[in-house]
Amino acid sequence: MVDASLKRPLSFDVNGKTVNVDVAPMARLLDVLREDLHLTGAKEGCGEGECGACAVIVDDKLVNSCLIPALQARGASVRTIEGVAKGDVLHDVQKAFLTWGGAQCGICTPGMVLAAVSLLEKNPKPTEQDVRVALAGNLCRCTGYMKIFESVLKACETAMARESASEAAR
Amino acid sequence: MKPFAYSRETGLDHALARGKEDGVRYLAGGTTLIDLMRLGVEEPSTVVDLRALPLRDIKADGDGVQIGALATNTEVAYHPLIAKAYPVLSEALLSGASPQLRNMASVGGNLLQRTRCSYFRDPSSPCNKRMAGSGCPALDGYNRSNAILGVSSSCIATHPSDMAVALLALDAVVHVRGGGGERAVPMGDFHVAPGSTPAVETALQKGEIITHVTVPASPFAQRSHYVKVRDRASYAFALSSAAVALDVSGGVVKSARVVLGGVATKPWRATEAEAELVGKPPTSMSFDAAGAAAVRGAVPRTHNAFKVELAKRTVARALRDLVGKA
Amino acid sequence: MTASSVGKPLDRVDGRLKVTGTATFSAEVAVANVAHAVIVGATISKGKITALDVGEAQRVPGVVAVLTHLNAAKVPGADKPTEMTDKVVQVLQNDAVLYDGQPIALVVADTLEHASHAASLVKATYAAEAAICEMDKEIGAGFAPKAAPGRPPPDSNRGDIDAALATAFARVDATYTTPCENHNPLEMHATIAVFQGEDHLTLYDATQGIFGLRKRISKAFDLKPENVRVISHFVGGGFGSKGSAWSHVFLAAMASRATGRAVKLSITRQQMFAFVGYRPQTIQQVTAAASKDGTLVALRHEVTSATSRFDTFAEPSANVTRMLYACPNVKTSHRLVRLDVATPTFTRAPGEASGSFALESALDELSYSLKMDPLALRLKNYAETDPDEKKPFSSKTLRDCYTQGAAKFGWSKRKPEPRSMRDGNWLVGFGMATATYPSRQSAASALARVKKDGSAQVLAGSQDIGTGTYTIMTQIAADALGMSVERVHFDLGDTTFPETPVSGGSQTASSVGSAVKRAGMAVRTKLIDLAVKGKGGPLNGMSAEQVDAEAGVLVSKQDRTKSDSYEAVLARNGLDQIEEKIDEKEKAERKDHSTHAFGAHFIEVKVDPDFGEVRVSRVVSAFAAGKILNRKTARSQFIGGIVWGLGLALHEHTERDPRTSRVVTKDLADYHVPVHADVPDMDIVMVDEVDPYVNEIGAKGVGEIGIVGVGAAIANAVYHATGKRVRSLPITLDKLL
Numbered sequence A: 001m002v003d004a005s006l007k008r009p010l011s012f013d014v015n016g017k018t019v020n021v022d023v024a025p026m027a028r029l030l031d032v033l034r035e036d037l038h039l040t041g042a043k044e045g046c047g048e049g050e051c052g053a054c055a056v057i058v059d060d061k062l063v064n065s066c067l068i069p070a071l072q073a074r075g076a077s078v079r080t081i082e083g084v085a086k087g088d089v090l091h092d093v094q095k096a097f098l099t100w101g102g103a104q105c106g107i108c109t110p111g112m113v114l115a116a117v118s119l120l121e122k123n124p125k126p127t128e129q130d131v132r133v134a135l136a137g138n139l140c141r142c143t144g145y146m147k148i149f150e151s152v153l154k155a156c157e158t159a160m161a162r163e164s165a166s167e168a169a170r
Numbered sequence B: 001m002k003p004f005a006y007s008r009e010t011g012l013d014h015a016l017a018r019g020k021e022d023g024v025r026y027l028a029g030g031t032t033l034i035d036l037m038r039l040g041v042e043e044p045s046t047v048v049d050l051r052a053l054p055l056r057d058i059k060a061d062g063d064g065v066q067i068g069a070l071a072t073n074t075e076v077a078y079h080p081l082i083a084k085a086y087p088v089l090s091e092a093l094l095s096g097a098s099p100q101l102r103n104m105a106s107v108g109g110n111l112l113q114r115t116r117c118s119y120f121r122d123p124s125s126p127c128n129k130r131m132a133g134s135g136c137p138a139l140d141g142y143n144r145s146n147a148i149l150g151v152s153s154s155c156i157a158t159h160p161s162d163m164a165v166a167l168l169a170l171d172a173v174v175h176v177r178g179g180g181g182e183r184a185v186p187m188g189d190f191h192v193a194p195g196s197t198p199a200v201e202t203a204l205q206k207g208e209i210i211t212h213v214t215v216p217a218s219p220f221a222q223r224s225h226y227v228k229v230r231d232r233a234s235y236a237f238a239l240s241s242a243a244v245a246l247d248v249s250g251g252v253v254k255s256a257r258v259v260l261g262g263v264a265t266k267p268w269r270a271t272e273a274e275a276e277l278v279g280k281p282p283t284s285m286s287f288d289a290a291g292a293a294a295v296r297g298a299v300p301r302t303h304n305a306f307k308v309e310l311a312k313r314t315v316a317r318a319l320r321d322l323v324g325k326a
Numbered sequence C: 001m002t003a004s005s006v007g008k009p010l011d012r013v014d015g016r017l018k019v020t021g022t023a024t025f026s027a028e029v030a031v032a033n034v035a036h037a038v039i040v041g042a043t044i045s046k047g048k049i050t051a052l053d054v055g056e057a058q059r060v061p062g063v064v065a066v067l068t069h070l071n072a073a074k075v076p077g078a079d080k081p082t083e084m085t086d087k088v089v090q091v092l093q094n095d096a097v098l099y100d101g102q103p104i105a106l107v108v109a110d111t112l113e114h115a116s117h118a119a120s121l122v123k124a125t126y127a128a129e130a131a132i133c134e135m136d137k138e139i140g141a142g143f144a145p146k147a148a149p150g151r152p153p154p155d156s157n158r159g160d161i162d163a164a165l166a167t168a169f170a171r172v173d174a175t176y177t178t179p180c181e182n183h184n185p186l187e188m189h190a191t192i193a194v195f196q197g198e199d200h201l202t203l204y205d206a207t208q209g210i211f212g213l214r215k216r217i218s219k220a221f222d223l224k225p226e227n228v229r230v231i232s233h234f235v236g237g238g239f240g241s242k243g244s245a246w247s248h249v250f251l252a253a254m255a256s257r258a259t260g261r262a263v264k265l266s267i268t269r270q271q272m273f274a275f276v277g278y279r280p281q282t283i284q285q286v287t288a289a290a291s292k293d294g295t296l297v298a299l300r301h302e303v304t305s306a307t308s309r310f311d312t313f314a315e316p317s318a319n320v321t322r323m324l325y326a327c328p329n330v331k332t333s334h335r336l337v338r339l340d341v342a343t344p345t346f347t348r349a350p351g352e353a354s355g356s357f358a359l360e361s362a363l364d365e366l367s368y369s370l371k372m373d374p375l376a377l378r379l380k381n382y383a384e385t386d387p388d389e390k391k392p393f394s395s396k397t398l399r400d401c402y403t404q405g406a407a408k409f410g411w412s413k414r415k416p417e418p419r420s421m422r423d424g425n426w427l428v429g430f431g432m433a434t435a436t437y438p439s440r441q442s443a444a445s446a447l448a449r450v451k452k453d454g455s456a457q458v459l460a461g462s463q464d465i466g467t468g469t470y471t472i473m474t475q476i477a478a479d480a481l482g483m484s485v486e487r488v489h490f491d492l493g494d495t496t497f498p499e500t501p502v503s504g505g506s507q508t509a510s511s512v513g514s515a516v517k518r519a520g521m522a523v524r525t526k527l528i529d530l531a532v533k534g535k536g537g538p539l540n541g542m543s544a545e546q547v548d549a550e551a552g553v554l555v556s557k558q559d560r561t562k563s564d565s566y567e568a569v570l571a572r573n574g575l576d577q578i579e580e581k582i583d584e585k586e587k588a589e590r591k592d593h594s595t596h597a598f599g600a601h602f603i604e605v606k607v608d609p610d611f612g613e614v615r616v617s618r619v620v621s622a623f624a625a626g627k628i629l630n631r632k633t634a635r636s637q638f639i640g641g642i643v644w645g646l647g648l649a650l651h652e653h654t655e656r657d658p659r660t661s662r663v664v665t666k667d668l669a670d671y672h673v674p675v676h677a678d679v680p681d682m683d684i685v686m687v688d689e690v691d692p693y694v695n696e697i698g699a700k701g702v703g704e705i706g707i708v709g710v711g712a713a714i715a716n717a718v719y720h721a722t723g724k725r726v727r728s729l730p731i732t733l734d735k736l737l
Helices: A029-036 A092-100 A109-122 A128-134 A146-169 B012-018 B033-039 B073-078 B080-085 B087-095 B099-104 B107-111 B163-169 B271-277 B284-294 B306-325 C015-019 C055-059 C112-121 C135-141 C161-167 C210-220 C247-259 C319-323 C352-370 C374-380 C398-409 C469-481 C508-533 C566-572 C588-592 C631-650 C710-722
Strands: A008-014 A017-023 A055-058 A061-064 A077-079 B005-008 B024-027 B046-049 B058-061 B064-068 B173-178 B181-186 B209-215 B224-229 B240-249 B252-261 C034-041 C047-053 C063-068 C103-109 C123-128 C156-158 C170-178 C190-196 C200-205 C228-231 C262-266 C282-290 C296-307 C330-338 C421-423 C426-438 C444-451 C456-459 C488-491 C547-550 C553-556 C563-565 C577-584 C596-607 C614-624 C682-686
Touching: A017 A029, A029 A055, A029 C112, A055 A109, A061 A109, A061 B099, A092 A109, A092 A146, A092 C015, A109 A128, A109 A146, A109 C015, A128 A146, A146 C631, B012 B046, B012 B173, B012 B209, B024 B033, B058 B080, B064 B080, B073 B080, B073 B087, B073 B099, B073 B107, B080 B087, B087 B163, B087 B224, B087 B240, B107 B163, B107 B209, B163 B224, B163 B240, B163 B252, B224 B306, B240 B306, B252 B271, B252 B284, B252 B306, B271 B284, B284 B306, C034 C112, C034 C247, C047 C103, C055 C063, C055 C112, C063 C112, C063 C247, C103 C112, C103 C247, C135 C282, C135 C296, C135 C330, C161 C282, C161 C296, C170 C352, C190 C247, C200 C210, C200 C247, C210 C228, C210 C247, C247 C262, C282 C352, C296 C352, C319 C330, C319 C352, C352 C374, C352 C426, C352 C631, C352 C710, C374 C398, C374 C426, C398 C426, C398 C596, C398 C614, C398 C682, C426 C614, C426 C710, C444 C469, C444 C508, C444 C566, C456 C469, C456 C508, C469 C488, C469 C508, C508 C547, C508 C553, C508 C566, C508 C577, C553 C566, C563 C566, C596 C710, C614 C631, C614 C710, C631 C682, C631 C710
Parallel strands: A008 A077, B005 B046, B024 B046, C034 C262, C200 C228, C296 C330, C456 C488, C614 C682
Antiparallel strands: A008 A017, A055 A061, A055 A077, B058 B064, B064 B209, B173 B181, B173 B209, B224 B240, B240 B252, C034 C103, C047 C123, C063 C103, C156 C330, C170 C282, C190 C200, C190 C262, C282 C296, C421 C426, C426 C596, C444 C456, C444 C577, C547 C553, C553 C563, C596 C614
């Protein structure tokens, strides 16, 4: 029998860096990110997987970090909103959210951006319907969503324009 | 949340051995268990994580398909073997939850998904499913999303799964391993209605693990369809759903499957509805008759009475759409 | 004049922080030695706590304190009503339980895990009493609320409604109901309380009103207001729920004082349904009557809304009926019934959102009785002046909203018969409604400062609850200072900054914006003064009127080669900075005018004829809201408001068990808010409007008007599609089967 209150060592990759923390078995990945690693970009909006504000990408899959016991992340590779930009250079999706008004209060934004990043990595040319489906698990109470679709679709346009420009250059 | 010990098992035998310990709960995708633990509905002392078990393959099985219990809903829904040959299963999976939940939720876990009945989810409220004999406040309380079929005086909690409704329509078989070895449970026997023991929801015994699900080839699998009716355009549990499948030849229905979701305490096969269809041409009239037959014996309550008419129409529509799309 | 920033679609100045997840919300502020607190809520709705067993909770490792009514310090000012409404809080002062989920204990521990586990172990025993929550059964016990100071009276009566009704050609009498709605901002209410010694307190709180909170907390804990500092740099949505000081803030402060530690308290989503307010249920009876040509002859609107046993918040749903149409005979009333529930509060467009559903549905019904187009009926009864206050409007461009919105929508293609339009299997319906919201202004202060490096800092208490306050204030300040936005840093969310009102009632742009503008202009005037009168420089000796400011440089209007930068002016005069603080009052001309924003919604719905599922397929909404300060953030506010209206119309309702008065739908799976798939493309028309009277900046506020009228426009479209009139929101599919 393992003592349930005893902290256990946990090692996993966050945004490309290996981290080592001691965590209680009942700690959720969301708590470890926010409280232990001070990566507060992932938000708790419900704690039940219903709002998507805590979404992160674990081993290339978009998941809700409020439903993952932290110890389950052992050895995993986790991407949070803090790891989406490359240094000071924002990701196309981040730029589009900034320019097209996809962000308002900012609570749903990190999860929404990650959901969009995850979509575009699998499907670089989504239709508006694809965008709506991919972001279906992320609730927003401020924007009325419309500016979020606009942002994601504009991010695709930017990426595609860059791609065709670099092809032309070649 | 009550503190718990956590361990990850990588071999099935080890995992089965752990299942015999007191207070152990198996963890797969976590979308139900962790949620219920946070609410205090589930309070295991040890969580044994099964996700590293080699039970994730989706592969051909004779003419049918075998789906590992740990395959995620996303993997199943988009798998070429499924999307093409078993459209009803794909459609049902994609109508449920959200992309990130489907990325986490497993097939085995989904079969064991617990009800969304609000009284069940609130440990400060009585609930016969949570605490035998404490009473069922849903009977005379707020019961808009509760069940009208398969109900008892102990429990009217709706089974929430979309996937299980489709699997039942496809005659799937659930394969489980326990101390006594392997056994195969047809989907029709896997979920049980509450009766006087609402805590018992499935045929799975303590310490058993679902290893995989097989879905046989059938004359109607490819001609199958899922319709889900809900309160908003996506990301909501079914108020009513129907998985239907038809084998039509020579202008006559040879065999049919009609299974209801969102209205019953378990995935609900409507054999009377199927009987209405078989031997007749697939027409709107027989679809309406099948709808009416599907809800025969329904027990409506104060806030969910609309589900009788809605389920009827859901069945008829699913059949109409199915014939229309073929 | 310098190129204007106001009106431009500037990107959110805090956008980068938000898209990178680095904006720091209240619960995320790094504070030393912080303990975590979890609230234990009552599981009955009425009665007394007879015993509380906290032994097991106290034995959980890491638990620092378990506060209950048996050991909590008395907070004499906590359960006193506030001045604005009668709201009181429940902070462990006695054994009474007044509603489901009321705080009955607070567990403080070293980690959140320990605190939440220990909280689950607190065992309460109650003497429960029968709790009542069915409003329709209590309606006979309705009473009139007292008139709140500065707010419209509960009852109104002009003309002779009975005489008018006796002669009317067409008449509608109908009862409309709206449900209890919880705000559910995505950010849960959270606070970190840090007592320094006995008499200094800092609160990092997710609030819409830092100064209101400071006032309330300092009174409750008997602290000098200046010794209480409230900080709120980012707020994750509020919609009214964060406008009041609720119990959890007091509890966090109590716990910090009791334990000598900083205490972080973030409530759960379930608790968001318990003690942080909601839009109360309403039952509204409307009579609308017209003569044969559609001229309104009588409007009666009788509203009953639900409240708690201990508070008298009334949803002012009938106020809109008093002023929206030119009708000579109008009678309105507001009544309250008491239930064993938590107390309601302001929710996005309180009154207008629920009241316009009833009024604008009734007018739609009347249009069918008259066989008149619903838009024509509104135009026929257009109020050129405010019929209630009997004053001219400071500006009103509603007619343009109607015509531009209708044209863009294609309203003329509407076939008048219900159930006459289809798209494949779907029934199609068109609906419209008028939107309106008062344009308020409250006293506000701001400080502007130009520093010797030529940059500016502008401060005002205020809050940005996601609306764009940071951004529009930066734009207003830049224009007033004669600078580019890049050189202006606007900061807010701290009670050490100049005092401002609550971010509610769509008044922030108007109130804080006016103060910021005047503060910026005052600094600019001082700079010009120095340039023309101070130590020698290129503009020395000119009159102030001859000097312009452009991107931080003063130039001569006559000879634009003569210029003097702000840095140079300050340096030459040996100054580190120039600053001005302005205390702005309500603009005087407001007294002689009625000030409201207006708009019109045109909505198409598609209804599944088998299932009754309603999909909103097109929205065209036109608004005239004075000066639009930033077209991008304003458009977001309109759209966000409309989607709130969509939720009001189709999805949102909080349900209680009628036998226990306990909330049944207390998470985001049971309480449905609109999701991506529910929302169509929306076309927002912003009608130009110049308003010299409403306030210093001519802007009317855009945070709330979007929701107003949407409930009715959708219900009217559903009627047009199906022939079924749903008078009870939300329009869930069971009502259309």
